[in-house]
Amino acid sequence: MERVWLERKVLSENDRLAAALRERFAEHNILCLNLISSPGSGKTSLLERTLENFDSGERVAVLTGDIQTENDAKRLARSGFPVKQITTGGTCHLDAAMIDRALQDWHLEDIDLLLIENVGNLVCPAIYDLGQALNVVALSVTEGEDKPLKYPVIFRNADAVLLTKIDLLPHLGVSIRNFDDAIARVMPQPRVFPVSARTGEGLDRWLQWLDEKRIRADL
Amino acid sequence: MERVWLERKVLSENDRLAAALRERFAEHNILCLNLISSPGSGKTSLLERTLENFDSGERVAVLTGDIQTENDAKRLARSGFPVKQITTGGTCHLDAAMIDRALQDWHLEDIDLLLIENVGNLVCPAIYDLGQALNVVALSVTEGEDKPLKYPVIFRNADAVLLTKIDLLPHLGVSIRNFDDAIARVMPQPRVFPVSARTGEGLDRWLQWLDEKRIRADL
Numbered sequence: 001m002e003r004v005w006l007e008r009k010v011l012s013e014n015d016r017l018a019a020a021l022r023e024r025f026a027e028h029n030i031l032c033l034n035l036i037s038s039p040g041s042g043k044t045s046l047l048e049r050t051l052e053n054f055d056s057g058e059r060v061a062v063l064t065g066d067i068q069t070e071n072d073a074k075r076l077a078r079s080g081f082p083v084k085q086i087t088t089g090g091t092c093h094l095d096a097a098m099i100d101r102a103l104q105d106w107h108l109e110d111i112d113l114l115l116i117e118n119v120g121n122l123v124c125p126a127i128y129d130l131g132q133a134l135n136v137v138a139l140s141v142t143e144g145e146d147k148p149l150k151y152p153v154i155f156r157n158a159d160a161v162l163l164t165k166i167d168l169l170p171h172l173g174v175s176i177r178n179f180d181d182a183i184a185r186v187m188p189q190p191r192v193f194p195v196s197a198r199t200g201e202g203l204d205r206w207l208q209w210l211d212e213k214r215i216r217a218d219l
Numbered sequence: 220m221e222r223v224w225l226e227r228k229v230l231s232e233n234d235r236l237a238a239a240l241r242e243r244f245a246e247h248n249i250l251c252l253n254l255i256s257s258p259g260s261g262k263t264s265l266l267e268r269t270l271e272n273f274d275s276g277e278r279v280a281v282l283t284g285d286i287q288t289e290n291d292a293k294r295l296a297r298s299g300f301p302v303k304q305i306t307t308g309g310t311c312h313l314d315a316a317m318i319d320r321a322l323q324d325w326h327l328e329d330i331d332l333l334l335i336e337n338v339g340n341l342v343c344p345a346i347y348d349l350g351q352a353l354n355v356v357a358l359s360v361t362e363g364e365d366k367p368l369k370y371p372v373i374f375r376n377a378d379a380v381l382l383t384k385i386d387l388l389p390h391l392g393v394s395i396r397n398f399d400d401a402i403a404r405v406m407p408q409p410r411v412f413p414v415s416a417r418t419g420e421g422l423d424r425w426l427q428w429l430d431e432k433r434i435r436a437d438l
Contacts, residue, residue: 038258040362092342123311142361143259
């Protein structure tokens with residue numbers, strides 16, 4: 001019981017900070033997207049391909065979270081866009097205070113789209129609000145179609161699911177249909193983008209959706 | 220600061236319970252193994268294949284953890300061995316109290332080998348002791364060879380790594396060597412078993428290692 005109470009206290013402090021971030025993002029017309037997945041679902045590869053498709057003049061910035069290493073920031077920085085690594089040092093999710101600190105030396109007026117790559121984990125990132133407008137879950141087809149039912153909170157709150165590594169489907173004995181069915185059981189308005197960062201398949205639909213969200217955020 | 224203190228308190232209470240479990244396991248000559256991985260690395264398939272290889276008279280039991288659903292317990296129960304699902308209802312790891320409760324209506328004198336399938340997560344399961352003698356990490360080749368460096372705690376404390384889904388290697392552009400090298404950088408005495416639950420490749424070496432550990436626990 002004590003533990004539940006303690007967790008609630010930490011979460012409500014996080015919610016307060018996240019609300020303040022959300023207000024600042026709105027003030028500066030920033031669309032903030034929180035990308036969540038298991039370790040190794042291909043979040044970083046997908047972000048690399050997404051950034052490649054933006055013109056260099058676009059006002060895009062990336063925060064990328066990890067327990068250890070700055071590998072992802074190094075990979076993403078090749079895009080030329082501002083990228084900052086948040087190393088959590090053991091914590092299994094990003095929280096609003098980490099985002100707040102990471103933004104301190106960035107000028108929010110120079111950013112239209114803030115992409116946050118969360119720590120690889122399908123549990124806690126679902127309940128720590130970062131002030132984002134959009135939640136996107138990446139799910140690799142290699143993980144199996146039972147994952148939406150096993151981690152329902154993260155899929156229930158998702159605005160879109162990126163079904164990644166679809167180039168491996170012929171070797172797996174599962175189909176996109178299997179995943180669609182499982183996702184529809186937990187996600188109120190299923191929106192699934194099957195993609196392959198390797199072949200580029202499906203990226204156009206994902207980029208178009210992102211564009212539409214950006215236009216709407218600007219209005 | 221307050222948060223760190225709270226986490227320490229929860230952890231030290233867990234350590235106390237885990238030590239008591241460890242003592243009970245030793246008393247009954249039970250070898251307890253904690254299997255950890257990301258969601259979708261193939262823990263359950265691997266346990267299915269492992270259980271298939273035991274004679275029906277063997278004194279093996281399984282506890283399987285998940286946030287939601289009893290799917291894994293249903294799959295594993297087909298083996299005929301005692302299996303119990305622990306549904307954590309939101310918590311991202313098993314803890315010693317959950318194991319203690321799950322064991323309450325089992326007779327420890329009837330068990331030689333207790334296999335625990337942890338919640339799919341590479342972070343928190345590394346720091347919550349369950350009283351196990353062995354830590355085994357399952358890492359799917361589809362997750363990428365950078366994972367040991369990104370989640371070093373879990374690999375540093377592992378007694379063995381099951382490198383799963385090796386049947387997919389020809390389609391991935393990575394080799395077992397890549398994983399061996401990455402694992403050797405964080406694991407003091409690397410012991411890696413490349414396996415495929417689908418083709419059965421490599422399972423013999425894993426089963427032999429497990430047998431040796433069981434014999435040693437019995438002495």
